[in-house]
Amino acid sequence: MLTYLLQRLASLVLTLAAATIVIFVMIEMVPGDPAAFMMGMNADPEAVGALRDQLGLDQPAAVRYLDWVKGLVAGDFGVSYTYKVPVFELIADRIGISLPLTLYALVLSTLIAIPAGVFAASRRNGAADVSVMGVTQLGIAIPNFWFAMLLVFVFAITLRWFSAGGFPGWDAGFLPAMKALTLPAIALALPQASILARVMRSALIDTMGEDYVRTARAKGLTARQALWRHALRNALIPVLTIIGLQFSFLLAGAIIIENVFFLPGLGRLVFQAITQRDLIVVKSVVILLVFAVTVVTFLVDMAYAAVDPRLRRGG
Amino acid sequence: MSASLSLSAVSLSIQGQPILDHVDLELKKGEVLGLVGESGSGKSMTALAAMQLLPQGASLTGVIELDGQDLTDLDEAALCRLRGGAIGMIFQEPMTALNPLQTIGHQVAETIRIHRGVSRHQSARLAREVLNRVGLPEAHFALDRYPHDLSGGQRQRVVIAIAIACRPKVLIADEPTTALDVTTQAEILALLKHLVAEEQMGLLLITHDLAVVADMADRIAIMKDGRIVEAGETVALFDTMRHPYTRRLFEASRHVPRGERRRAEGEPLLEAEGIVRDYRLPRRAFWHPRRTHRAVDHVSFTLRRGENVGLVGESGCGKSTLARAVLGLESLQEGRITLLGSPFAGRDILPEPAARRDVQVVFQDPYGSFNPRHRVERLIAEPFHLLDRPPHGAVRRARIERALGEVGLAPADASKYIHEFSGGQRQRLAIARALIIEPALIILDEAVSALDVSIRAQILDLLADLSERLGVTYLFISHDLSVVRAITDRVMVMKDGSIVEEGETDEVFARPQHAYTQRLLAATPLIDDALARRRDRTLSR
Numbered sequence: 001m002l003t004y005l006l007q008r009l010a011s012l013v014l015t016l017a018a019a020t021i022v023i024f025v026m027i028e029m030v031p032g033d034p035a036a037f038m039m040g041m042n043a044d045p046e047a048v049g050a051l052r053d054q055l056g057l058d059q060p061a062a063v064r065y066l067d068w069v070k071g072l073v074a075g076d077f078g079v080s081y082t083y084k085v086p087v088f089e090l091i092a093d094r095i096g097i098s099l100p101l102t103l104y105a106l107v108l109s110t111l112i113a114i115p116a117g118v119f120a121a122s123r124r125n126g127a128a129d130v131s132v133m134g135v136t137q138l139g140i141a142i143p144n145f146w147f148a149m150l151l152v153f154v155f156a157i158t159l160r161w162f163s164a165g166g167f168p169g170w171d172a173g174f175l176p177a178m179k180a181l182t183l184p185a186i187a188l189a190l191p192q193a194s195i196l197a198r199v200m201r202s203a204l205i206d207t208m209g210e211d212y213v214r215t216a217r218a219k220g221l222t223a224r225q226a227l228w229r230h231a232l233r234n235a236l237i238p239v240l241t242i243i244g245l246q247f248s249f250l251l252a253g254a255i256i257i258e259n260v261f262f263l264p265g266l267g268r269l270v271f272q273a274i275t276q277r278d279l280i281v282v283k284s285v286v287i288l289l290v291f292a293v294t295v296v297t298f299l300v301d302m303a304y305a306a307v308d309p310r311l312r313r314g315g
Numbered sequence: 316m317s318a319s320l321s322l323s324a325v326s327l328s329i330q331g332q333p334i335l336d337h338v339d340l341e342l343k344k345g346e347v348l349g350l351v352g353e354s355g356s357g358k359s360m361t362a363l364a365a366m367q368l369l370p371q372g373a374s375l376t377g378v379i380e381l382d383g384q385d386l387t388d389l390d391e392a393a394l395c396r397l398r399g400g401a402i403g404m405i406f407q408e409p410m411t412a413l414n415p416l417q418t419i420g421h422q423v424a425e426t427i428r429i430h431r432g433v434s435r436h437q438s439a440r441l442a443r444e445v446l447n448r449v450g451l452p453e454a455h456f457a458l459d460r461y462p463h464d465l466s467g468g469q470r471q472r473v474v475i476a477i478a479i480a481c482r483p484k485v486l487i488a489d490e491p492t493t494a495l496d497v498t499t500q501a502e503i504l505a506l507l508k509h510l511v512a513e514e515q516m517g518l519l520l521i522t523h524d525l526a527v528v529a530d531m532a533d534r535i536a537i538m539k540d541g542r543i544v545e546a547g548e549t550v551a552l553f554d555t556m557r558h559p560y561t562r563r564l565f566e567a568s569r570h571v572p573r574g575e576r577r578r579a580e581g582e583p584l585l586e587a588e589g590i591v592r593d594y595r596l597p598r599r600a601f602w603h604p605r606r607t608h609r610a611v612d613h614v615s616f617t618l619r620r621g622e623n624v625g626l627v628g629e630s631g632c633g634k635s636t637l638a639r640a641v642l643g644l645e646s647l648q649e650g651r652i653t654l655l656g657s658p659f660a661g662r663d664i665l666p667e668p669a670a671r672r673d674v675q676v677v678f679q680d681p682y683g684s685f686n687p688r689h690r691v692e693r694l695i696a697e698p699f700h701l702l703d704r705p706p707h708g709a710v711r712r713a714r715i716e717r718a719l720g721e722v723g724l725a726p727a728d729a730s731k732y733i734h735e736f737s738g739g740q741r742q743r744l745a746i747a748r749a750l751i752i753e754p755a756l757i758i759l760d761e762a763v764s765a766l767d768v769s770i771r772a773q774i775l776d777l778l779a780d781l782s783e784r785l786g787v788t789y790l791f792i793s794h795d796l797s798v799v800r801a802i803t804d805r806v807m808v809m810k811d812g813s814i815v816e817e818g819e820t821d822e823v824f825a826r827p828q829h830a831y832t833q834r835l836l837a838a839t840p841l842i843d844d845a846l847a848r849r850r851d852r853t854l855s856r
Contacts, residue, residue, distance in 0.1 A: 211411040220399030
């Protein structure tokens with residue numbers, strides 16, 4: 001087990017190192033001079049040159065790369081070209097919304113999907129199965145911004161249970177903040193839950209056909225017991241993979257939902273930074289997302305090992 | 316003695332498709348009843364009917380009694396109390412019959428817990444006892460081991476432990492040793508025999524292998540197309556064989572194709588000199604040194620033109636790797652293979668396409684080795700791409716038809732798809748595909764192992780006939796010694812990557828020199844020997 005853990009950790013560190021290089025090179029290749037952009041259209045070339053000096057843009061690429069990585073490790077992400085504030089603060093504010101929103105959506109989606117998938121699989125081809133399949137088909141087909149607007153219309157405008165958008169900040173208290181995130185989280189969770197429920201259902205149907213489930217029935221277990229005790233844990237392996245992928249997707253992919261609900265999240269920050277050539281912000285957010293994705297991958301790998309003893313061997 | 320398990324006039328259909336037709340079976344206490352039939356005869360469904368574990372859409376009529384109690388009357392809860400309690404079952408495929416995520420101790424203890432309602436601690440203690448009884452002692456097989464740590468034979472012992480944990484009155488074993496090597500098969504059969512005698516259980520042994528039932532069963536029932544065509548006491552049944560199907564089955568299972576044994580006199584076709592194939596194993600961790608597994612260890616042999624050579628050994632001995640090396644599909648670490656005098660494969664030698672056309676192969680699985688989306692015409696013409704100038708139009712068509720004719724199929728079959736053929740016909744197609752570019756050597760890798768005995772006999776005849784008419788050389792790889800004995804002139808015995816014995820087939824089978832060959836031969840069940848032992852026992856009584 002320890003070997004497995006160390007191996008996964010090593011792969012995490014190597015992935016991050018490789019990612020910094022790729023991101024740095026890509027940003028280098030993007031056209032547009034941040035200094036010129038910051039000074040505006042009619043800037044004096046000398047002033048632009050001075051700013052380039054100040055930003056360290058005239059240094060060789062290798063030096064700038066090392067400075068950047070050193071800064072990352074120390075928590076110093078640099079100063080935003082447009083907002084003129086440390087990037088770290090900028091991101092910290094946004095992540096305070098995006099991360100809870102992502103986790104909220106993911107928990108909702110998992111809580112809906114796993115029972116729905118199990119329910120459908122255990123009543124295969126029955127009315128329950130057909131309904132779950134129909135609803136999930138709809139959940140995948142509906143564009144989530146449209147579903148988000150529908151939620152706003154019903155729960156905010158008509159019923160007035162929730163506000164239509166905005167975020168009061170965590171200072172306003174945990175419950176009001178969570179309340180503000182509820183509609184966006186539901187809007188994000190619906191398509192994810194639909195996909196996950198289908199994966200859960202088909203994985204469970206596959207495992208119910210396995211020989212060891214037949215062995216379990218021959219032992220005297222009822223179909224339900226065989227499902228819960230033998231099939232479910234085996235079927236969770238593909239489900240874990242999908243949950244891991246969904247986390248990465250939700251963390252950065254919530255940009256449309258953030259716009260619908262006026263949430264100042266990471267997605268909006270990146271979008272604005274790209275349009276304003278604020279490359280240092282883009283670079284930092286991207287590396288942060290890479291970090292989040294690799295950490296989640298690591299956690300999913302750990303979860304595999306917890307489920308599957310074959311991965312723990314030799315440890 | 317009263318019957319433990321009896322089936323009276325049991326008929327079964329699944330979604331309107333008839334599967335069983337008025338099956339009558341009677342299994343007494345302490346008795347072994349062999350149920351023999353070919354694939355699709357309904358023998359596994361008979362077992363599932365007795366367990367009342369039929370698939371959805373099954374409708375069953377007739378009476379299935381366990382100790383006088385009709386199982387078809389019972390509700391699901393009562394059936395669950397019986398399954399694993401009074402009636403246990405063992406399956407064919409031990410590699411997949413155990414839950415990979417649970418320890419063996421847990422899986423055995425679970426049966427005990429649900430039937431006896433004892434504590435976790437006590438069920439673990441009882442599971443330990445059962446595992447000891449099936450030959451998995453605590454020293455090597457602690458309760459917290461997982462199935463992936465165990466070999467096929469050991470896993471089958473765990474499955475047996477689960478089935479007998481609650482001391483059932485009836486044990487149903489569906490092809491329990493078909494997936495195992497002969498020596499492992501012999502051990503598992505001995506264990507079952509011992510358990511039946513010790514516990515006075517009734518054992519319903521389902522198999523396609525007449526030699527196994529001749530050895531194991533007190534009585535035999537022969538099944539064909541969902542009906543019992545003949546049943547009776549073992550020796551008497553083999554003596555009389557009233558039903559023609561029984562006779563056909565018996566003859567097919569001991570079938571020896573016609574043809575002379577040939578001496579190895581032709582010119583050398585393929586020579587292997589000291590070939591070595593190492594597989595790199597995954598590192599335990601990236602800071603550990605890389606380990607290797609030597610699958611083929613300095614093997615040398617010569618195949619002469621026109622002779623049939625057998626290669627036997629148990630699973631994992633390296634025979635399939637050796638076959639792949641001879642096909643030029645494995646990179647060798649040492650040694651070289653020469654084909655018709657020119658270098659074919661070696662450490663830095665890869666086979667020329669021109670040389671590849673002289674070596675073709677037929678694999679075990681007649682279902683997985685064809686692309687289902689192509690017509691037969693295209694499938695069997697595949698090796699043509701090895702020719703410098705592949706035939707076109709009428710010539711191509713003529714060669715396809717000739718190859719189909721050689722293997723006993725019709726020219727019209729060329730435009731069909733593979734799903735329209737039975738397993739035996741597919742294997743004929745595989746042979747046609749190998750023959751079509753007139754190779755010098757055909758490698759038959761377990762080519763008849765998946766076939767029913769009657770089909771197997773036909774394919775063996777076909778192979779013998781082709782070798783005689785076309786002068787092809789075969790390298791016949793199999794774990795089934797009786798088949799190798801029937802068709803080869805010379806045999807090589809492989810163990811742990813090395814060839815431990817080699818010689819003329821008749822000589823090796825009559826006077827095996829190496830201890831391993833002797834063990835293999837002793838473990839191979841033979842109908843005549845088994846029947847002779849039975850007669851002796853009856854006489855001495």
